[in-house]
Amino acid sequence: MKLNGETAVYGIFGYPVKHSKSPTFQTAAFLQLGLNAVYIPFQVKPENLQKAIESIKILDIKGVNITIPFKEESLKYVDELSEEVRVVGALNTIKNLDGYLIGYNTDYHGFVKGLKELEEKIEGKRVLVIGAGGASKAVIYGLLKDGVDKIYLSNRTVQRAVDTVQKFKEHYRLVDKIINPIGLEEINRVLEYVDIIVNTTSVGLKDNDSPLFDYRKLKPHHTVVDIIYKKTELLQKAEAIGCKYQDGYPMLLYQGVRSFEIWTGREAPVEVMRQALLSG
Ligand code: ATR
Numbered sequence: 001m002k003l004n005g006e007t008a009v010y011g012i013f014g015y016p017v018k019h020s021k022s023p024t025f026q027t028a029a030f031l032q033l034g035l036n037a038v039y040i041p042f043q044v045k046p047e048n049l050q051k052a053i054e055s056i057k058i059l060d061i062k063g064v065n066i067t068i069p070f071k072e073e074s075l076k077y078v079d080e081l082s083e084e085v086r087v088v089g090a091l092n093t094i095k096n097l098d099g100y101l102i103g104y105n106t107d108y109h110g111f112v113k114g115l116k117e118l119e120e121k122i123e124g125k126r127v128l129v130i131g132a133g134g135a136s137k138a139v140i141y142g143l144l145k146d147g148v149d150k151i152y153l154s155n156r157t158v159q160r161a162v163d164t165v166q167k168f169k170e171h172y173r174l175v176d177k178i179i180n181p182i183g184l185e186e187i188n189r190v191l192e193y194v195d196i197i198v199n200t201t202s203v204g205l206k207d208n209d210s211p212l213f214d215y216r217k218l219k220p221h222h223t224v225v226d227i228i229y230k231k232t233e234l235l236q237k238a239e240a241i242g243c244k245y246q247d248g249y250p251m252l253l254y255q256g257v258r259s260f261e262i263w264t265g266r267e268a269p270v271e272v273m274r275q276a277l278l279s280g
Contacts, residue, residue: 001031001038008037009059010263013052014067017041021277022065022256028276029260032269037062044070053077057099063263064094065256071134078103087171088137093259106258107135107251108142111227113258114250115142118223119196123147126193130184130212131200132160135227139200140164140179144172151179152190154212156201158183187213191222198225204232218243227251253277 012022018041026039042064044052049070054077056064066074071090075081078094078101085091091103115122125148129139132155143151155161161181168175182190191197197218203209205228215237218224224238227248231239238245256277257268 002036003038004036006036008035008062009040010037010063011040011042011061012065012067013042013044013049013070015044015046015069017043017067020067021252021280022067024280025253025256025273025276026260029269029273032272033264033266035264035266037264046070049073050077053094053101056094056096056101060096062096063259065259066092066094075103077101084108084141087168088141089167090134090137092255093262095262104259104262105138105141106255106262107138108145109258110251110253110255111139111225112142112146113254114246115196115223115225117250118225118244118246122196124149125195126150126152127196127198128152128154128187128190128194129198129200130154130187130203132157132164132181133200136200137164137167139198139227140168144168144175144178148178150193152182152186152194153179154182154184154187154190156184184212188217191217191219195221196223196225198227199232199234200227202228204228204234205230207233209233216241225251249277 012020023039023041030037074091080102082104084105085103088105091105093104093106095102127148153161165176165179165181203212218241220242222243224243224245226232226235229248235245253274257270260268
């Protein structure tokens with residue numbers, strides 16, 4: 001890679017940012033396509049987020065990803081929100097169009113593209129989504145856009161699931177016919193009605209976390225996605241029972257693919273990015 005006066009600068013803002021895999025696979029994509037560009041991790045202290053986003057314009061940074069804990073607060077500091085950001089209430093991608101900042105959410109796209117590696121057709125499916133935080137909203141947006149029949153939205157704090165449905169109702173009038181908010185204790189009851197199970201909570205990150213439900217109740221016809229970046233206990237049980245399953249890497253890959261395409265207008269080299277992600 002040769003840097004010169006015309007090298008385009010991209011990056012990621014997060015706190016902490018050192019665990020991010022995006023610099024590795026975005027750089028691989030730039031190299032593969034021979035683009036004169038770099039992708040840099042920026043550790044931004046929470047009190048400096050507004051200044052950091054203003055600096056995108058000042059420094060003529062072409063685009064950034066936004067990660068934890070800034071995906072929601074960043075909405076306040078960009079000039080325009082794309083449709084999915086308005087619905088989900090979170091963004092993970094900013095494009096700088098000659099000093100005009102547009103916010104996008106590519107997480108929902110990443111989730112759906114990843115899921116389609118396991119399930120060709122999502123339309124008409126019934127899904128159990130566990131968790132009602134930021135990640136869950138992007139997952140739900142993707143599922144709704146692809147035309148699922150039913151979402152059981154299960155959360156430890158049921159009120160948060162109810163609030164999520166209300167939030168989606170501001171944009172989709174009939175959404176309360178599709179999404180049912182339920183408690184964790186109701187999961188056992190709905191398991192027989194669902195095709196796909198998605199964990200969006202942090203449960204499973206630590207090996208001694210208590211399970212969200214009795215994982216032995218999974219059936220081989222279930223497709224199980226955990227957006228955590230490892231083979232969690234949920235996924236281990238899914239594998240043992242013979243379910244199709246997936247960890248968080250495909251979602252991570254495809255959100256990055258979409259960000260790359262939004263920034264560069266070029267088709268992303270997906271397999272090169274996947275290799276960089278899995279080996280980096
Ligand atoms: P993110 O933006 O990554 O989704 P978040 O907004 O902090 O993170 O949401 C975390 C999710 O994990 C929530 O659904 C949370 O449940 P509550 O709303 O009841 O807090 C869920 N979660 C975290 N720890 C949990 C646990 N030990 N058991 C069950 N759910 C848990």
